[in-house]
Amino acid sequence: xxHREDSTSxxxxxxxxxxxxxxxxxxxxxxxxSPLSPQEIFATLQxxxxxxRVTLYRILDMLVAHGLVERxxxxxxxxxxxxxxxSPHAEHPHFYCSHCGSIQCVHADSIHVQVEDIQxxxxxxxxxxxxxxxxxxxxxxxxxxxxxxxNERAAQKP
Amino acid sequence: xxHREDSTSxxxxxxxxxxxxxxxxxxxxxxxxSPLSPQEIFATLQxxxxxxRVTLYRILDMLVAHGLVERxxxxxxxxxxxxxxxSPHAEHPHFYCSHCGSIQCVHADSIHVQVEDIQxxxxxxxxxxxxxxxxxxxxxxxxxxxxxxxNERAAQKP
DNA sequence: GACATAATGCAACTGAATTGCATAAAGGTC
DNA sequence: GACCTTTATGCAATTCAGTTGCATTATGTC
Ligand SMILES: [Mn+2]
Ligand SMILES: [Mn+2]
Ligand SMILES: [Zn+2]
Ligand SMILES: [Zn+2]
Numbered sequence: 001x002x003h004r005e006d007s008t009s010x011x012x013x014x015x016x017x018x019x020x021x022x023x024x025x026x027x028x029x030x031x032x033x034s035p036l037s038p039q040e041i042f043a044t045l046q047x048x049x050x051x052x053r054v055t056l057y058r059i060l061d062m063l064v065a066h067g068l069v070e071r072x073x074x075x076x077x078x079x080x081x082x083x084x085x086x087s088p089h090a091e092h093p094h095f096y097c098s099h100c101g102s103i104q105c106v107h108a109d110s111i112h113v114q115v116e117d118i119q120x121x122x123x124x125x126x127x128x129x130x131x132x133x134x135x136x137x138x139x140x141x142x143x144x145x146x147x148x149x150x151n152e153r154a155a156q157k158p
Numbered sequence: 159x160x161h162r163e164d165s166t167s168x169x170x171x172x173x174x175x176x177x178x179x180x181x182x183x184x185x186x187x188x189x190x191x192s193p194l195s196p197q198e199i200f201a202t203l204q205x206x207x208x209x210x211r212v213t214l215y216r217i218l219d220m221l222v223a224h225g226l227v228e229r230x231x232x233x234x235x236x237x238x239x240x241x242x243x244x245s246p247h248a249e250h251p252h253f254y255c256s257h258c259g260s261i262q263c264v265h266a267d268s269i270h271v272q273v274e275d276i277q278x279x280x281x282x283x284x285x286x287x288x289x290x291x292x293x294x295x296x297x298x299x300x301x302x303x304x305x306x307x308x309n310e311r312a313a314q315k316p
Numbered sequence: 317g318a319c320a321t322a323a324t325g326c327a328a329c330t331g332a333a334t335t336g337c338a339t340a341a342a343g344g345t346c
Numbered sequence: 347g348a349c350c351t352t353t354a355t356g357c358a359a360t361t362c363a364g365t366t367g368c369a370t371t372a373t374g375t376c
């Protein structure tokens with residue numbers, strides 16, 4: 001969990017001026033256990049430190065471009081942003097609940113994808129990998145499984 | 159590669175009336191080596207069998223709902239659609255070129271993700287998995303790497 | 317053929333993100 | 347501090363992909 005000072009120094013390390021806006025955004029991401037959508041970040045900001053949503057998008061883009069933040073795709077049409085895991089071994093899948101849209105980090109060691117092996121035979125340059133699991137989250141499973149219909153579209157039979 | 163008759167019978171198998179539109183869409187997907195965006199499908203259709211784009215979206219949704227077609231997320235904001243691999247073992251990652259936006263199927267056997275293992279400890283219900291590799295495709299690598307700037311945003315340092 | 321149901325078309329709308337340009341803040345030089 | 351350049355933020359309008367509501371047309375059943 002990154003606190004204000006951490007966020008500031010992280011920004012400085014990357015040669016980015018630690019403006020209040022940037023520090024706030026990075027702090028929110030650092031305090032969240034799971035990646036957040038711009039909307040969620042925006043809502044959190046509104047309460048204490050309102051900013052224009054374009055600014056938020058630009059800050060997120062910049063943080064991603066400098067490797068401080070990771071942008072992942074969820075099952076829906078909005079991206080999620082989370083602090084970038086420093087070590088390449090901390091890569092992990094994310095679970096997307098197609099009912100409520102929530103995202104969770106999944107730390108499982110039964111994931112063995114040898115990108116290097118694929119790279120040997122694949123003609124393009126592989127820079128990144130993303131693994132997503134789709135399904136129904138714990139909460140939605142018990143809150144009787146069909147109350148307020150969410151975005152069920154992503155569920156498809158294999 | 160599914161031909162007209164194949165598409166028709168596939169639809170019938172699922173109890174769907176094989177209308178010309180549906181047969182065409184399924185045929186296009188069957189003839190493509192890689193998943194296509196609605197835009198690409200639409201453009202292909204325009205030449206021979208124009209249809210309203212809402213109809214296309216509805217047909218794609220239906221095909222996915224009935225398991226004939228798989229909808230995957232690429233690095234950008236548009237979904238891609240491809241014939242659903244019948245056997246669960248045919249699951250494979252997809253490569254997304256962040257420069258030109260093209261998608262390729264990656265058939266590699268160095269992918270070992272035991273969803274069952276994850277399911278043992280994960281409290282939600284896992285229904286599906288999606289693996290995506292991001293990078294620069296063969297073509298974009300050689301066509302001197304910085305001509306018409308594409309959607310470079312997805313590229314982020316690990 | 318009359319009727320019910322399913323499929324398609326059309327227009328307007330939505331949500332997420334982007335673009336262009338104006339304004340404000342930060343930094344450097346004298 | 348005044349002056350200028352660069353960087354950051356705000357605001358309005360726009361794009362892009364997909365969705366919704368409702369009218370119209372096809373398809374099937376008796
Ligand atoms: Mn995570
Ligand atoms: Mn494929
Ligand atoms: Zn849920
Ligand atoms: Zn490419």
